[in-house]
Amino acid sequence: MDVIKPAPGFEDILPLEYQELVADGPYGRSLGVKDLGTFKELIEDHPLCAGCNLTLSFRLLLASLPKPEDTLIVTTAGCFGVIHPQIALHASIAPFGTQNAFASGLTRAMRIRFPEKQKDVITIGGDGSFADIGMAPTTHSWFRGEKFASFMLDNECYANTGGQASGMTPEGVVLNMAPKGKSFDKIPFVEIAKLAGCAYVATASPTKPRQVESMVRRAILVAREVGPTFVRLACVCATNYKLTPIEAHRKSKELVSQTDEYMTEAAREYLESLEGAA
Amino acid sequence: MPDIGVEIPARTVVTAEHMLFDAPREQRYLIGNEAVAEAVKRANVDFVVVYPITPQSEVSHLCGDLWARGLIRDYYRGEDELHVMVSAMGAATGGVRVFTATSGPGTMRAMEAISCWPGYRLPLVCAFMGRGVGTPANIQPDSVEIAYLLETGMIIFHVENPQDFFDMTIAAYAIAEQPEVHVPVAVFADGFFVTHSREVVELPPESEVLARYDPAVAPVPAMDMETVPVRMARDCLVIKSNFISYNANASWQQEVWAAQHRARKHINRLMGGSVEVLHPDAEILLVASGSAAAQARVAMQEARRQGLDVGFVKIKVIRPFPEREVVEACKKAKHILIPEFNMNGWLAREVKSRVDNNSRIFAGPRVFAGMTMPPELILDEMHKLVGART
Numbered sequence: 323m324d325v326i327k328p329a330p331g332f333e334d335i336l337p338l339e340y341q342e343l344v345a346d347g348p349y350g351r352s353l354g355v356k357d358l359g360t361f362k363e364l365i366e367d368h369p370l371c372a373g374c375n376l377t378l379s380f381r382l383l384l385a386s387l388p389k390p391e392d393t394l395i396v397t398t399a400g401c402f403g404v405i406h407p408q409i410a411l412h413a414s415i416a417p418f419g420t421q422n423a424f425a426s427g428l429t430r431a432m433r434i435r436f437p438e439k440q441k442d443v444i445t446i447g448g449d450g451s452f453a454d455i456g457m458a459p460t461t462h463s464w465f466r467g468e469k470f471a472s473f474m475l476d477n478e479c480y481a482n483t484g485g486q487a488s489g490m491t492p493e494g495v496v497l498n499m500a501p502k503g504k505s506f507d508k509i510p511f512v513e514i515a516k517l518a519g520c521a522y523v524a525t526a527s528p529t530k531p532r533q534v535e536s537m538v539r540r541a542i543l544v545a546r547e548v549g550p551t552f553v554r555l556a557c558v559c560a561t562n563y564k565l566t567p568i569e570a571h572r573k574s575k576e577l578v579s580q581t582d583e584y585m586t587e588a589a590r591e592y593l594e595s596l597e598g599a600a
Numbered sequence: 601m602p603d604i605g606v607e608i609p610a611r612t613v614v615t616a617e618h619m620l621f622d623a624p625r626e627q628r629y630l631i632g633n634e635a636v637a638e639a640v641k642r643a644n645v646d647f648v649v650v651y652p653i654t655p656q657s658e659v660s661h662l663c664g665d666l667w668a669r670g671l672i673r674d675y676y677r678g679e680d681e682l683h684v685m686v687s688a689m690g691a692a693t694g695g696v697r698v699f700t701a702t703s704g705p706g707t708m709r710a711m712e713a714i715s716c717w718p719g720y721r722l723p724l725v726c727a728f729m730g731r732g733v734g735t736p737a738n739i740q741p742d743s744v745e746i747a748y749l750l751e752t753g754m755i756i757f758h759v760e761n762p763q764d765f766f767d768m769t770i771a772a773y774a775i776a777e778q779p780e781v782h783v784p785v786a787v788f789a790d791g792f793f794v795t796h797s798r799e800v801v802e803l804p805p806e807s808e809v810l811a812r813y814d815p816a817v818a819p820v821p822a823m824d825m826e827t828v829p830v831r832m833a834r835d836c837l838v839i840k841s842n843f844i845s846y847n848a849n850a851s852w853q854q855e856v857w858a859a860q861h862r863a864r865k866h867i868n869r870l871m872g873g874s875v876e877v878l879h880p881d882a883e884i885l886l887v888a889s890g891s892a893a894a895q896a897r898v899a900m901q902e903a904r905r906q907g908l909d910v911g912f913v914k915i916k917v918i919r920p921f922p923e924r925e926v927v928e929a930c931k932k933a934k935h936i937l938i939p940e941f942n943m944n945g946w947l948a949r950e951v952k953s954r955v956d957n958n959s960r961i962f963a964g965p966r967v968f969a970g971m972t973m974p975p976e977l978i979l980d981e982m983h984k985l986v987g988a989r990t
C-alpha cells in the first residue's frame with residue numbers, strides 16, 4: 323500500500339508507531355485472527371475497561387477485515403466510539419445512532435468516485451445505537467438495500483453513559499433507569515435484520531475468535547455484491563453488570579451457545595463461489 | 601439499489617466567474633424552487649439526498665428528475681431529515697459534491713447533524729426554505745430558522761428573490777470549496793415569497809457546468825483510504841479528558857470561524873460583496889435581508905417619490921456577518937428601520953450589537969405567521985418616525 327509509505331529520507335522522523343505500521347501493519351497482506359501477536363495491529367492501546375469483552379470483539383473485528391487497506395469505518399457514540407481515533411484506518415464518528423445513514427452516503431460516494439475499486443464500508447455501533455435510537459436509519463438502510471456490513475457490539479446495556487437498560491437488555495435485569503427490572507424482553511433485532519432485507523445475519527461472541535473472523539469476513543464479502551449484512555457480537559458489559567472479566571467472558575459464551583448464521587440463497591451462492599474458488 | 605455511476609451527458613466545464621458574470625443569459629419565468637434546481641443542474645452535483653416538506657418539495661422532485669436524466673450521479677429520498685443530513689455528511693466526507701434542502705420542522709429535526717457539518721469541514725450546500733416552526737403548526741413563510749442556524753458555523757446567505765436563489769447557490773459551491781474555506785453554506789430563501797413566486801430569472805446555458813469537485817484540495821483529507829491512514833479521522837475526535845485534547849478541540853472550533861472569515865474575499869469576488877447599499881447618505885435607512893429586503897426596496901422607492909430621504913441596505917450574507925460594511929452604511933443615518941419576516945427580530949439584534957447609538961434603531965416592522973408585509977406598512981413606520989405623515 324503505497325500511500326502509507328513515507329517519502330525516502332523521512333522514515334526516521336515519523337513516530338515509532340507509524341514506522342511499525344508501515345513495516346509490519348496488516349495492509350495488503352492476508353492476515354487474520356490466527357496471526358494476532360505476529361503483526362502490528364490496526365488498534366493497539368485503548369482507554370476502555372480492563373477485561374472488556376466489547377473491546378476484545380472490536381480487536382477481533384479489526385483483525386478479521388478482508389481488505390483493511392480499503393476499509394472505511396463508521397462508528398458512533400458508545401464505549402467503542404472512544405477508540406475510534408486510534409484506529410489506523412479512515413474512521414469517522416456519526417451522531418449517536420446515525421451510523422447507517424452516514425454509511426449510506428459514504429458508500430454511494432465511494433461508488434461514484436471509485437466505480438472500479440471495492441471500498442468496504444462498515445458500521446460499528448452498540449446495541450443502543452442500532453436497536454434503540456438508531457432503529458430507523460438502520461432498518462431503512464436495509465430496506466433500501468444499501469451494500470455495507472453493520473456490526474452490533476451487544477453488551478446488553480448503555481455502558482458509555484453509566485449502565486442504563488437498553489432495548490437489548492433482557493427482561494427483568496435491574497440496571498439504571500430500570501430500578502424494578504427491565505419491563506420487556508430483548509428486542510428481537512436479529513429477526514428484524516432478516517425481515518428488513520439483510521442478505522447475511524449472524525451472531526458470534528468474542529469467546530470464539532475464529533467464528534468471529536469467519537462471520538465478519540462473510541458479512542463484508544456478501545455486502546460487496548449481494549446486499550446489506552448484519553452481525554451481532556454478544557459481549558456483555560463486565561463493569562455495568564458487575565461481573566469480573568472472567569465471568570463476563572463466560573456469560574458472553576453462554577449467550578451464543580449455538581452457531582447462529584442466516585443467509586439468503588443469493589448470499590449462499592455467492593459465498594460458495596468465493597469459498598469454492600479459494 | 602438505483603443505478604449509480606450513470607453516464608453524464610458531455611457538458612462544457614466553465615468557472616464560477618464565467619457562469620456568474622460572463623456567460624450569456626436567457627430569460628425564464630421560474631419559481632424559486634425551480635431556480636435552485638437550475639443551479640444544482642449547472643453545479644455538477646454528484647449526490648442529492650433529500651426529504652420532502654412544504655415549501656421545499658418541488659426541489660426534491662426536480663432533483664429526482666435531474667438524476668433520472670443523468671445530470672446528477674446519485675439521489676434518494678431519505679427516511680427523515682436527521683438521517684438525510686447525516687447521509688449528506690457521509691457522502692461529503694467521502695469527497696463528493698452534495699446538495700440537499702429542507703425547511704422549518706425539517707431543519708429543527710436535522711439540527712444535530714447540521715451542527716456537525718462545519719466541524720467536519722464539509723463544503724456541502726443546503727437550501728433552507730424558511731417556514732414557521734413549533735406550535736401552532738404553521739407552513740407559512742418565516743425567517744426564524746436563521747436564528748437557529750446563526751451559531752452553527754455555517755456560512756449563511758439570505759436570498760431576496762428567485763434570481764438570487766440561482767446565483768447565490770452557484771456562488772455557494774464556489775465559495776464553500778475554496779481550500780481555505782471548506783465549510784458548508786446555507787442558502788436561505790423565505791418560503792412561498794421566494795420559493796413559489798414566479799419571476800423572470802436569467803440563466804446561463806444549460807450546457808455549461810462547474811468542474812467536478814476535487815477532494816484533493818480539501819484542507820482535511822476525504823474519507824476514502826487513498827491517503828495516509830493516520831489515527832485521526834477527518835472529524836478529529838478530541839474528547840479525551842486532558843489539556844491537549846481540550847486545546848485541539850478549541851482550536852478546531854476557532855478554525856471553523858476563521859474559515860468563515862476567509863470566505864469574505866471570495867464573497868466579494870463572486871457576489872459583489874455581502875451588502876447592497878443604495879443612498880447611503882440618507883436620513884432614514886431601511887436595513888433588511890431576504891424577501892423583507894424586496895419589500896423594503898419598494899418602500900424606499902415610494903418614500904423617495906414622496907420626498908422622504910430614505911436609503912436601503914440589503915444584507916445578503918448573514919454569516920460571516922458583514923460587520924464593517926453594516927457599520928459603515930449606518931454611520932450617517934438618523935433613523936434605522938429593520939423590517940423582518942419573523943417575530944423576534946434576530947436581524948435587528950445582529951445589527952444592534954454592531955452599530956453604535958442604538959436609539960436610532962426601530963426593530964421593525966415585523967410580520968410572521970403567514971402575514972404579508974405591504975410596502976405601505978414600512979412607509980407608515982417611516983412616517984411615524986419622522987413625524988411627517990403625508
Ligand SMILES: Cc1ncc(C[n+]2csc(CCOP(=O)(O)OP(=O)(O)O)c2C)c(N)n1
Nearest residue numbers: 399400401418448449450451479480481482
Ligand atoms: C443524541 C444523543 N443522545 C444521547 C447521547 C448519550 N449517549 C452516548 S453513548 C449512549 C449509550 C450507548 O449505548 P450503546 O449504543 O449500547 O453503546 P455502549 O456504550 O453500551 O457500548 C448514550 C445514551 C448522545 N451521545 N447523543
Ligand code: SF4
Nearest residue numbers: 370371374401481559
Ligand atoms: S463499560 Fe462495559 S462495555 Fe464499556 S468498556 Fe467497560 S466493560 Fe466494556
